[in-house]
Structures are given as C-alpha cells and as structure tokens.
Amino acid sequence: MGTQDDTFDHSSDRPTPVELEAVKKILTGLHHARKNYSFYPDGHSICTSSLAQIHSQLTAHLAQYGNLRLDIEKDYLSFKGEILNLGVPEAGNLALFFFRDGIRWLEFMEGVSPEELDEFLKIINKYSVLSDEPDGDIVTAIWELKPPHIKYQVADLSWESGQGTDARPSFHLGPIEAVSTASLPQAHTDYPRLPAIDQSEIMITPEEEVMIQTMVRLEERQDPTAYLDALFDSLLAYREKENFEIILEVLQEEFKDSLARKDFDVTLKILQSLQYIFDICQEELSWAVPIIEDCYFTISSARYLTPLQAVWSQIDFNQIVKVKQILTFLKPEASSTLAIILLQQQSPQLRKLLMNALLTLAAKDMRPLETLMKSPDEKLVQILVQVLGNLKGERPVKVLMSLVHHKSERVRIDAIKVMLQRGPEYIQDIFQLIDASDKHLSTLILKSMGQTRNADVEKLLLEYLKARKFKKTESDHVMACFSALGQCGSSRSVEFLRQTLIGRRWSLRFRQSAQMRGAAVALRLLKIPEAQRVLDEALRSFRPHVRQIVKQELS
C-alpha cells in the first residue's frame, strides 16, 4: 500500500547544508527529466539520459542518507522542514501536480530502480496537463503501478490520531442490545430449516471456472454498450423530466465520444435506441417527445459532429454502411458540418455518401443549406450547387437563380449548368437572362448553353434570333448567340442559318452583318453534312460578300 503512518519528526532531524543541496539537485533533475519526457517521445535518448542521471543522483543520495521524503504544499516542496522551491503554481511546477491530486508526501526508498522512476516520470507527464476531467489522477496511476520503492500519502485519507473525530459514527463496536424474540410465537421466530450446504455441490467445476474467467475478461474489456443499455432502460423507466434530460445529456456526450473513437456501432446503437424510445414516447409519454427531438437537434449541431470531421478520411470501406445509417438519423442542422467535410480529400464513395446525405437533409428542410450558400467560401458554395441541382421544387430554383449572379464565376457557371440540366421549364428562366444588362452574365449563359446539344435551348435560340432586332453595337452578342446555336443545335437550325447567310438580301450597310458571320460560324460548328452543304453553296454564291464571309470563317 502506498500510504504509511506519518511518523517523520522534522523537528529533531534538520538537514545539513550538503544534504539539502543534494536534495535540491535531485529535485531539479526530476523537474528537467519530466520536461524532457513531455518534449520527446518514449525511449528518446534525451529521456533515457535524463533518467539515468536522476537515478544515479537519487541512488547515491539514498545510499548516503537513507530514504528521501518530500513534503508537498500547493506552491512548494519541502524536505525536513526546509522549503525547496518557491515556484508559482504554474503547470510546470512539480509541487502543483502532486498537491492538486491530494498527495501530501512522496518518499523514495533505497533500491528504487530505473524502471520504477521511468514509469513514475511517465505518469507525471501523462497527468501533468489539466484536462476536462474533474481531477487529474496521478494517485490512481501510482497506486496501480505499485512501485515498491516509491511511497506516498494522500490528503483525503489521513489516519493521524485525533483527526476525523467528527467522523466517529453513532454506533459503537461493543455489545449491543440483544434482540429478544421471546415474545413472538415460536412459529414466527424460526425460518424453515434448510438443508446444510453439501460441500461437493459448491465445488467449482472447470467449466464454471472458465465461465467466471470469461465474466472477468468481459468486464475488464469495458464494453460501452452495457452501460448504454442501462441508460436506455432508465429512459424508459423515468417519469420525471429532469431525470430524462440528465440521461439524454449523457447520451449526447457518448454520441460525440463514439464518433471520435470511430466506434460507429455504438453511435448507431445510440441513435437506433433513441428512435425506439421516441416511438414509445409518442404513444405513452407525450411530454418526452419534444425533449428527444431536441436531443436529435443537439447531436446534429457542429459541436457534436465535429469529431466526425476529424476521422472522416480514416473511415474504411467496412464502416461506410454504418456511417450511412448514422447520417439518416441526423437533422438538417447537420448540413453545415457535413458540407465542411465535403471539402476534405476523400474517396469517391465517401463523397457520394455525403452528397446523398446532404440531399436528404435539404429535402427535409432547406434552410440550413440556404444559409450555407451565403458562405464566403466559394469552393464550398460551388460544391453545394450540385446538391441544390438535385433538389426538387421551386425553392432550390430560386436559390440557383440567385447564384447565377454570384460573385464567383465558377459558381455562376455551375449554377447555370445545373439550371440547364433541370429541364425545359428552367432553361427558359435562364434564357431570359441573356438580354440582361450584365453582359458578362449573358456571355456566360450563352457559353454554358453551348456546352451540349440541347433541343430546347436550340429552339429558344432560334426563336430569339428570328424575332430579335439587333443593334449595330450588339455584334458580339449576336456572334455569341450564333456560336451557341452552332454548338447546341442540330439540322433543325440549318434552314434558318441558310436563309440568314444566303437567302436574305441585306442592304449594303449590312454586307458584313454580324448575322451573316454568325450564321457561317454556326454552320461550321454544327458539323453536320447539311450544314456543310450550305457552306459549300455559300462559297459558290454570286454575291462576293457572302463568299468572303464564308472564306473568312472557314480559314
């Protein structure tokens, strides 16, 4: 046991200056060794050398002076009544480490081995950082280690005489009043006589020994699900709101921790069990329903999903199915965290998983996604445009239409593309923008329209080009329209283009009209035999400017 009676009498045993100096050196050595352990990895030569040095100093001291006991106060360590340092209670102060954990004194005894000191320093290093846990626990670590040559006493339990007199109980250990059953009828004083236990029956069989050792092994394996089952059963049994909420708070933390550990079985168990409880509560405990719903909202928030962000790229193929199921339980509020995860490097399967999850969440409630679309992170917005594109309904269209005016060109292009892919009714919405005052936008739209063959776009362009009266200053726009027509069109456009190039009698002012040039470009871009025949015909035209235009465009 680590603790001993405190029989050390300081008053009669002051240290000599030499002894005191030696102890100070040891303390300094311990302090440096601890720091080295915190800076360098296990087994590093600097750690090894620090350890050897401190062990050598300590061994020499113990051989000369006997056991070394250091008394611990909040700000300092002392030796035989002499204060050894007056450091401020900062994290690097050895005294604070021990004091915080309630250690009153530490004693090093003759025979202390390098291995003991090494483990001791590792413990100090491990618990030297103040963590979220309520107490650091150097004491438990030392207790578990049971170093035979390092002893300690804790402040929480002191056996000094006189202390704890108010701990005396109300009972005493002496004779007690005999319980008399004399007044009770005999029948009521005796229980049915049971047979004595047969010794052979209580001998543990080899199979039972195995069962016991299995139980011990399982217990020491620390399966978290058993404890969770108790919490879920508690939820089913509680009828008070406060108790219910306490359990849910704990489950929320468990959810977060299980994500951080990538223990998705546990995460899924929590979600599925909560769902089961939710379903029961809907029938039996209506007051609990909004509380559980709140819980789902909470675990969908960034604070609880951030651990998933950290481990996302490490998710392997076998875990994807579980993760997919987990994502289905989340509320739309999860979109913000999941969207950020989308920006990470990841496998195509994981990316698809996330996109589908975001789609599902946005289908339930688009507002979180709408908020995300206002993000200054253009890359994020660009990715989310694809999600929007797959959402049904008018609301996504509205958002996409607003994105057509986004400050990022890439976002604008993607938004336009996505709109064009949605269907004829949406192409019309986009098409109307080609006459917008924003020329750049108009150019982008036409460029996007021209990226694939599309009968609907072709039809719109033809109608536009036929009906629209263009000004002289709009020659670039005209060219862009005809280029788009050529890229998205088909044989349906050939006749109009022929009329435009060859058929119409333009006035002299429009000999080199943009329409004629545009028609030639469009015919070239169509890349179909009918268009080529028109170009050939134009090359044989008796009108020189027609021939000139075609030659220019074909060269």
Place this chain on the structure above:
Amino acid sequence: MSDRPIKPKLSGTQLLRALYHLFNAVRLHQDNNQLIKDCLTQFNDVISEISADEDITIRIWRGRFHIQGERLLYRRDNYTIINEMLDYFSRRGLGGLCLFATFRNTRPENLLALVRLLNESAKHDEPLDWLNEQLDDSGFSWVELYKVQDEKDSTLDSHHKEMAWNTYLTAMNVVKEVAEKVSGGVAGVRKARRLAQTIVDLVHEDYSLMLGLATIRDYDDYTYTHSVNVSFFATCLGRYVGLSQIFLEHLAVCGLFHDLGKVGVSKEILLKPGGLNSEEWDTMRRHPLIGTRKILRLQAPHSLKSRIILGPFEHHLNPDLTGYPKTHFMKQISLFGKILRIVDVFEALTAERSYRPRSYSPDEALQQMWSERGRSFDVPLLKSFINMMGVYPIGSLLELNTGEIGLVMDYPDESKKTLPLIMLLNADRKGGYISGELVNLADQVIPGDGSPRTIVKGLHASKLGIQPSHYFLQEPKLTGM
C-alpha cells in the same frame, strides 16, 4: 481465456510450486541432473514473471503464505503443495525468506547450494541458527531467512486493524457526504476513489479482517453501514474471482454508491414493519434508477462513471433479468451487478430488519441463498462467494460441542472450509462476552479429555447482543496455534 495476463496471485502459487519441485529435485539428484536444470529454469521464469528487479519475499503468518506482501489464496489444485511447503518451513523453524534483488546476479550453483543447505538443515537441532551460520560462511548476502514470527507480536496486526477501522469510518462518512452533496447538486469522487484504493489494498493484505468488519450493523445509519459492508464484501469477492487492481477499485466504489438511490427514501418506508403498499413499493423499486441518476451527476471521469453505474442499476435484477427495474435493452447482467446482487442480499439477510422477525445467521443466509441459486443468483459466482466465506462465514457465531461459543475469525486452511479458526468468547459478569483463545479447529491441540472441539450449530449474534466486528479489532489471546 488465453489472452488474459497471469495475475500476481497465480504467480505466487507458481513460485511455491517451483520451489517445491526444486527442493525435491535437489534432494534426489546431483546438480548436473537435467531435472534440476529444468526446475531452476522454471523457478527463474516465475521470478521474472513476478518482478524483474524487486526483492522476492515469502512469509508465513498465521499458517498462511504471503508472497510479496499479499496473502496467497489457496485453491484445490494447490493446497497439497502449500501444506507440504508449510510443513517444510515449519520443520526448519523458518517464518519465511527473502531473496534480495541481487540474487538475480548470483550463479545458479549458488542457488542450488542454498537449496541443499535448506534441505539439510532439518537434520540439525537448531536448523535456523545452523542455516544462518552456513550462509555467513558461504557469503550468501543475497538471501535472508526469517524465524517463525511470534504471532503474539501483533504490531503489524495492530496497524492493519487501525487502518481497517479508520477506513470503515471514513467510508461511511464519504458515502454520507457524497449522498448529501449529489442530492443538492454535484459531488466529486476523489475521496471515494482514494478510499476504494485503500479498501483494495486492505483486502489484498488481510481480507479476513475486512470480512469481519463487514459484520458491523448500525440501524440508525443502516444505509451507510450497509453500503460500506457491501463494498467490503464485493471487493473481497472481486479479488477472489481474479479482478485486476483498477477494476477492484471501481467495484469498491460501486459498492459504496450502490444504494445512493435509497438516500432520501423516508425512514417510514425503509423501516416499515410488515409489507409495503403498492405506492411505497413503487418508491423502493425506483431506487436503482434514482441511484443511476445520482451517479451520473458525480464529478468523475467518464471511464469511472460508466463502470460504476451498472452495478447499482442491476443489483436487484435476477440472472434472467426479472426483478427491478424493468429492462428492455439490457440483455445480460454485468459481473459487477451479479457480485453486488449476491453481497447485497447476504448483507441484508444477516441484518435485523423491521419487516421480519429476525435476521438470518450468516450460515442460514448462505443456505437460503443457495436454495435460490440460478433463480436469484449466478451459480458460479454464488459458489465462489460461499467458498470464499466458508460454510460458517467469517463473523459467524458458533455453538461448540463443549458448550462454548466461538466466533469464526478465518479459514487458515482454505482446503478445509468447514473447520475455521475461531475465537472463543467467554461470558463476563455483566452479560457481555470477552475475547478468549484462538482455536484452529482444523489443527487443534486436543484438550485433556482427548475430544476435539466440533461445531454444533450457528448462533445469532444479535440474540446474544454481540457485535462480531468488535472482536476483529481486538488483540487476540493466542494459544494452541
């Protein structure tokens, strides 16, 4: 099973076994015999398993081996060897030996020489004196031999007893303190952890003393003494089945807090004579749930909370999950839950309760529990508990054939769990009892008329006004050991 590390208690058994084989091999063969070499190798392997660099101490106290300060548990498979080793040491007047860390540097032939000396010493009138002379002449400074300890010299005993008693008192106060704080808000568990660590250490060193203290009953503060007793019993049983250090700590904390949910239940319900009505019963059945909530509010590391919640939640569940609270998700009961169930019931049966005519004596309680095995208790664990406690558990009062009253103090020979070490209790003139001789029923000095003392039946301590724990903390009068 194969992936569990070997625990020190098993290494202690193996050490004795290795020594036993070495002693016999050296007695029969020359040093260069292969068998001796194999025995030496086995011995060194076991030593390495116990420790790479510490001294190795073997001591005998009250007929029990203590290896590295820990009392060796006897099992069926080892008691023959242990008895023979006890006899070996006894015939040489040896109370133990210590191999200092430096013995690892000594040559094998020196170790064999020591063994030969030990074997030979039995021929001499004063074996220990002769041995010490031989060791001095040989310059074997890496070994020290101990004489049989005068068991009247109970300095170590006194220290343990004081420590155990203070631990008991502190435990009650810790439970009270935590119960009060957590009812109003949050409570820390650091003190409880330190206490649990002390309990574990004491159990390792002298679990009989701890079992004796667990007989304390205080009906004003019954919930608190009950919690402490359950913690002591549970830790003893946990050690018996081989739980490791840190898990024993958790189990001890579990025991302390297993009835936190009862704090706050009115005494009218807790102490009501006769049956409870349905509303009162409902209140009682909720205490595991309330306890769970209180434990969740403790300021404790998550790893500890998740461990100590289960036992309190489960301790009123039967192996088939009937009982209370109702479960839907839980598919099996944890080891902690099963242990707490057993020790909680035992403690409660042996206490005076307002709703039944009398308490059960400890042996009756075990009989009652045994009759409900399988239904209410996990069978292998219940067997372990009964084997650990003995048919007449430590703390039981016995009526002997001589008309005397004896208090079961220990079972020195664990292979003979029907024949305990008892303390005779002699009536004083004031209606009480004072402690008398210690008598080992398994190894009696037969009195003048030639008939050994035997057990007639168990008695009820409460009927005689006896608080058994009182005698565990007193200095014994040792005769006839």
